[in-house]
Amino acid sequence: MEHKITLKASGSASRRTKNKLNEHQGxxxxxxxxxxxxxxxxxxxxxxDGWYGWIPATEVVITNVE
Numbered sequence: 001m002e003h004k005i006t007l008k009a010s011g012s013a014s015r016r017t018k019n020k021l022n023e024h025q026g027x028x029x030x031x032x033x034x035x036x037x038x039x040x041x042x043x044x045x046x047x048x049d050g051w052y053g054w055i056p057a058t059e060v061v062i063t064n065v066e
Contacts, residue, residue: 006064013059
């Protein structure tokens with residue numbers, strides 16, 4: 001089951017994570033969470049522009065879940 005989530009960069013987020021969240025603002029579809037190259041990450045999709053990618057879980061704060 002996919003959940004719609006809203007993400008915000010944490011204070012320790014990398015430049016890449018901040019840029020991705022700025023480029024693809026709004027809600028994301030959460031697909032799964034798993035260890036990706038040794039880092040717990042979430043796989044998300046932006047439903048409007050189709051961007052699909054991994055974001056390190058420690059670099060974001062989930063501010064809303066639907």
